[in-house]
Amino acid sequence: MLRLSVNDEISRLRAVVLGTAKSPGPIPKPEEAYDPKSLEHILAGTYPKEEDMIREMEAFSKVLKKYDVAVFRPEVLEDCNQIFSRDIAFVIEDKLIISNILPDREKEVDAILHVLDKIEEDHILHPPEKVHVEGGDVMPWNDYIFVGTYTGADYADHITARTNVHAVEYLREQFPKKKVLSFELRKSKNAKENALHLDCCFQPLGKGKAIIHKNGFLVEKEYQWLVDFFGKENVFEITADEMYHMFSNVFSITPEVVVSEKSFTRLNSWLRVQGFTVEEIPYAEISKQEGLLRCSTLPLIRE
Template sequence: MRVESEFAPLRTVVVSRSEFHAPARAEILGHSMPVEDSAVEILNAVWGKDFGDVFPDRQKRWEAEREELADLLRRHGVEVLRPRLFTEVEKDAAGETGCANFFVRDPWFTVGDHVIEGVLQFPHRRMEVLPSRDLLLDRVLPAEAHYVSLPQPEVSPLGHPGSGPFLEGGDVLVLGKHVFVGSSGMATNDLGVRWLAKYLRPFGFTVTPVPLPEHVLHLDCAIGLVRDGLLIACPQRLPGGLPEPLRDWDRIEVGEDEAAAMATNGLPIDPDTYVIDVEFERVGKELEARGVTVEYLDFAVSRLFGGAFRCSTQPLLRAD
């Protein structure tokens, strides 16, 4: 189990399921859920309910999007694993908090040969690691890789997440021994960044915090690394600019509206092949002009929930 960078050849990956039982009321979240503007009405219709019960046709399309992504990756020779679904016991235990099993990028992640279970800030996502646990025990526990998890966060009233630590995979970008970690206050927080820096330092990694505006959930909603020397970025979402090691890279810039619709959230299969939504043909053409082969998929339903291809995948092996 090893991830050398965001764009090292993808060998083994976990592709998300499509489960969402919404919290009973908005106040439980503590923050506004980061969804596309077009999804606000949809979200308001599902408080306390299962998304698939309210929108069965969209649920089928959502599931199909993930299957189409899995099939595309298999055609490129990638081993695809899937988390299980929530059990009835788990769904009952979630209660009015709700539960989500839709973006496997966030509850755990891999840096080098370190597989790390994080802690998610939104209450309805706190159990999201559980459907992946069998995969982790099967693949990671017998391997030479390190396998650790963050300390359990404090118990706090619903709507008040407490001090954490919170650390989410969507905020973590890997570039060799450089690790960039976003922090907007909505997901990863300072305590989570400090924990990761302390853990990884003895292994030779440098952790660089990247401030994000408070409305941006994760770093991969602002930056996407395509290959060595090429990235996609939204300048409006990077108040401190790009991290120093990335400032000389060729960049494809996207605006706030494009970033909010997940233009930075594509997926490199290898340094020469990139998956992006059909919505972002302009970005795709800029990639193609730089010699990158672009694979287009329609991820419209997944994007309603504030994530796309990177959010929907979690690599266990990315290495030459």
């Protein structure tokens, strides 16, 4: 059996579900795009190819195994995009919460049943239907759970609005000892302005550091709270263009080891100056679907 344990974003990773890029299906039609960045690449004819995405994910898997992480993969469903395992479920403490995601993605949960079978049933939570939540919006951080949300009256009009106010309330009920803080995210049909999830504009790192993009947040004082919490001198501020390229969506294997996209030269140099080991891999094709390294992972055990 798997003894789930996730209390933060950085502790030594022992077990993870890494998505798969096999058989993602044909290029979606414009009206089938889940997010503005995918739409942009569909229209431009630059949507990523299956073989390129498989190669990128294998590079990620290789780095994880180098650090002795147990890597589980979903069963491959024909013609189904299963790259972003963070969307379908997430772990806080010793509980795995199954996300209520876009209805046509529910079969992705069935593809990880071989992993769920290793978890005691009372450690798997199924939120009620009104709770909309995806793992990209949920970050356990010791005494806190940071949650990206959108509470605008036009929530239903935004396919990019993934986590609602009911999710924040649900997490407070399930984890009464944690301080659950919500952050309003900017939702936009413009890929350069849209913060699809919290991890698209913010990411805590080891050594007390964090990556953040101010314009991803709708409420300046919520952004300011994070900057003050980590300390301005510890925060790497990314530009709109860097947010678009998913600079904040790196992934920590330990407090000192960060997996990053090889083209993120400004960020990777800063990380090294701060004393991190940076494992650089190619992941630019996958980023065309508005998701990167953190989005592709579902950590199960961090020690």
